[in-house]
Amino acid sequence: RRVIRLSEYAPYPFRVDSLALAFDLDPAKTRVQATLRLTRTGTAADLELDGEDMTLVSVALDGETLPADRYTAGDGKLVVRGVPDAFTLDVVTEFAPAENTKLEGLYVSDGMFCTQCEAQGFRRITYFPDRPDVMTRYTVTLRADKAAYPVLLSNGNRIEQGDLDGGRHFAVWEDPFNKPSYLFALVAGDLERVQDGFRTRSGRDIELNIWVEHGNGPRCTFAMESLKKAMKWDEDVYGLEYDLDLFNVVAVSAFNMGAMENKSLNIFNAKAILADPDTATDAEYEYVESVVAHEYFHNWTGNRITCRDWFQLSLKEGLTVFRDQQFSADMRSAPVERINQVRSLRGRQFPEDGGPLAHPVRPDSYIEINNFYTATVYDKGAEVIRMMHRLLGAEAYRKGIDLYVERHDGTAATCDDFAAAMADAGGRDLSQFKLWYSQAGTPQLRVTETYEDGVYALTIRQHTDPTPGQPDKRPLHIPLEVGFLDRTGQPLPVRLEGEDTAADSRVLELREAEQTFRFTGLAEKPVPSLNRGFTAPVRLVETPHTDADRALLMAHDPDTFARWEAGQQYAVDLLLKMVAARAAGSNEGPDTAAFVEALGSSAADESLDAAFRAQVLTLPSDDFLAEQMAVIDIDGIHAAREALRRDIARAHGALFRRLRDTHRAAAGPFAPTAEGAGHRALANAALSYLGLDAANAKLALEQYRAADNMTDAMAALRVLNDLDVPERAEALDHFHDRFKGDPLVLDKWFSLQAMSQRPDTLARLKDLMGHPAFSMRNPNRVRALIGVFANANPVRFHAEDGAGYAFLVDRVLELNSLNPQIGARLLQPMGRWRRMEAARKALMTRELDRVLATPDLAPDVYEIASKARA
């Protein structure tokens, strides 16, 4: 298991001038002929190509079959000795796509051929320099049985097609753009086409196709609309236009992640394409919209400009996530989008950054690159771009993008290249800022205040804890937006001492371990609103806020995000005190009345957006609370959160009934709009409080039965799922019978049971693994049942007897040979053992040791297990 290091990067010593691939597709034995034209650009005598899990049939150089003593194949490489300066290499390989359970390279999903080459799947198709800085032009010939695989697709344009003997046919595709091997794709299958078109701003007509399993065409309407919106948005906001005449999207059922941006042939997990009112929730519609946009945006940020090496992954992913976040904010409510991003950052990225798997946005070493498609590379990476956007301002940021494209189009670039374009366009020194790329860990800010003689001073200290391999941290360059309110909630001017201008809000730039900012022109001590809009991905571990300040900010902060945030911080404080009181065996918890009152006022405030009010009603997650504790008290956190929810439900029963009824009515007949989704979210947030009382089971069942959409049906099921009432089984059985023919929808039924608080949950999961729709070979099923159990059911997963851990590890070991990429991901929650109490620590480490003692561990699983255990 070799460790790959950024510091060892060296350019490839050959240029690949072109690549022709010819596939004879057969599930049991596919044959690939690759013809590479190569030119030496460095000093290496031998040619080294990557290749894995294939049979090498023959190698020919300039048309002459090479004798076996001219090359060696093994250990993931083909080495051809003593090659000339310029030559043609023909390599023939064979393998069985039907037996490819890793879903990397060429495989079969529901009877169709498809590929997944990022990051290193291409080397499972043919021998090639499988690294993103080797770009070339591809011509691809596909040959397959015509009846079974009438549709043959690859990247670029189809330049030829026809029939062959024996019921076979062929198609030839040519991609006019240079690309790295990870963007190669092919699809062959019997598929339904949903066709549409888009006229670009320069007047070119693009053919758009979405290809799905027969019968699923009507479920693609929303994805197609999303694609057209994304194409338009990228022209309007980034000045970026699509560059081919054809754009294909294919949905497949067995897929390791959400989707893949292969040049002009995006391949999607069916989950990220299919949406209709009966089967998709509002959140799933939104997911489809953002994934379709994300993959489309990669055409420029990823494909036209790609990554020099995989350490630069955030160059394309952080930037493209930021772009899809901007897009969603423009399509929907910007503050609500920001709230959801911050929830996810806190729920997934902060724990990663504070645990044994912490790594910088630009990692400096890895064993298996698949393990680095993380919340840090994606979501913290997006926060880094967002901070640059904030530091430069929208206009200079856009100039920076233009400059980046001008300098690097058609090449493989680095994060430094991106930052240099931003620094040059914005006329800013970003050298300290770039530490965000290389330094892991979430910075903690401590803020104190003084007010004397009309001068208000904020002293801000920053600190980042050590992370693996990085014991000492340097201060970061942090943009922190602040505003001031008076005691009645009116905004006060923000004016730095020595400056003439005052503003309602202002971005402070922190650069030192401790800094004091002095503000003048204030007749009273203001209440500060800190990190408005979440301008920096930091933890405010100490602020001068009192409970009364928080209630004031909840009610009056002009920044909508900050109003939500004040409520969350208030809740966190209370909940942690409740956990501490319970742990001390005390019945005397903190007084929750003022908080409950403030929450009710926000929820009742008709001047606020419904979607926002639903967010206010959602308390911080168990995971986020766990992050704040030195030793995590799983049961205590859960009990406290439930207790606070009950306090809220008791105080506001009448309000919640009213909200449920009026916003259900306001939503009207289902349409997947942001506005309708907002009404449904608020009505269902209210229902979730009402549903704490088993007497409301009937109300939930009625909603389930009457629902004209999946959002309302699922909200009702979630309520019933945690109640011990006959209505629970009635609704779950009904759902099962209705959707048993649609595994993608049945995933929700699996997940509900995996999330259940009932004591028999684990036993039930074991039964469900025998359900005819369940398969360890389909990642969606695995995530729905096992992933949800390990990540969204802390109480049952962390059961005191350790049975939850043992179950998870059994599944990981099964996946170690079937699909190690998915196995490694599943193992991640086990890294939390350090923060658990002694008994759970022992159980968790014993299970990690069991993984490490297993022979033939895949590098993916070994890397996570060893780092998690360290």
Ligand code: HT7
């Ligand atoms: N760029 C893609 C990342 C990816 C992937 C996708 C599907 C299956 C396996 C994969 N490995 C890496 C997805 C994206 O960020 O757009």
Ligand code: ZN
């Ligand atoms: Zn991406």
